Amino acid sequence: MLNDLGAGFLLFAEPASLIALVSGVLIGVAIGAIPGMSTVMAVAVVLPFTFTMPPVAAILLLLGVYKGGMYGGSISAVLINTPGTPAASCTLLDGNPLARQGKARIALQTALYASVVGDLISNLVLILLAAWLAKFALQFGAPELFTLVVFSLTIVSGVAGENLLKGVIAAALGLLLATVGTDLIVGTPRFAFDVTPLRGGVSLVPVLIGLFALPEVLRIFQGSATGKMAVAALGDARLSVSEFLKHWQTVLRGSALGVVLGVIPGLGATPAAFLSYSEARRRSPDPDSFGKGNIDGVAAAESGNSSVGGATMIPLLALGIPGDVITAVILGAFMIHGLQPGPLLFQNNIDIIYSLFIGLLAGSALLLLVGRLAIPILGRIVSMRSSLLMPGILVLCVYGAYAVNNSIFDVMIMGIMGPLAMLMIYSGLPRAPFLIAFVLGPLLEDNFRKGLLMGQGDFGIFFSSPITWLFWGLTLLSVAGAILSHVRRWSAS
Structure with missing residues (x-):
């Protein structure tokens, strides 16, 4: 083993x-901070440059982009209320309110430290428990995934604001939008209205940009008081290590949730961020402060989404099954270099596995260094006049919406979602439940339909295993807690 570990270290220590x-x-942080430029897009764009590189260098490049992108998305989420990546859409709920209070630097430092800790824990779990967690993930079939998504949808209560009914309405609208496209089971179009691009469904990135980025730009152009505050200064306040350690329970809880969701193929960082955020709010002694600038909210969201990264590599390395879209791209890099992830990779190329493990741990330390150096530089961005910054953001939003599928139709979707988001703001409908339901909607429907097919129409299949009973129990507890919380709030008012 020591010889293999030494060989792995030598592979990692090569200059390339x-x-x-x-x-x-560096690339991941930069691209992740650009609104609409998702981490998936960054990894996909970088992939062609790895074809002529050595295998270890090629995969470490992609993993570095993955790590940097997870944190980079929080930068624009905090400073301009525009998430750079879908997973950072939860960070803006408390990150931007903190920035508006003159605590942008604290929010960014919290996001950085939580990201590094979550990423480090995820990597350690990958190294120490890969085989066991991969075996656990294989126990999740369609019924188990359906009940997990049902439980995840209860986080709507945690981000619905003061009016639970409006949160439920917004979530219902998000689920409705998620049904647009081709039915994956039957193969028939739904709500496409003979518009060919709609047959593939509505893309997440244009919806995300339209929901959160365009309203900020429109507010600036309207000259509203809220709009003028959209771009926040970093502020002089700083977060000490001792202050961050006060939130250790939130960070560890979020990291654990991210690892569990990350090891299950197909879920990804966005549900992990929102679930971690909901749990932090539920356990907080002051839940009403969430959404108004609570550091726990930022720590929960960032630890949740960043801890998914290492966990998604578990099914990839152990079983050859990508844990999300990004690891699917990384799987392509493995295969391009003649490597087939799975049990045989541990037998035949254990030195490469060890070099990747070392690289993942080194990447966590590197992310901390890059993040600390980048935060002061970000102050120059927000020192620009809004009249100069917002048009640039609008251009990036249009480019981000277009670049996902090289489709003008996606730009139109973004243009439609912007005024819709403004209407939601004016009517008091929260946007976060809409986004959560839109993200989880396809998972909910697909696994429900697959479960019914497996059970030949018998709904009992959704109560057929201990895992399903666990999630049904957690769902009931979550719903009951949300109702009691809102009843108490209503009684107090």
């Missing part, structure tokens, strides 16, 4: 590998 890892983190 080190340069690739550093470049990947």
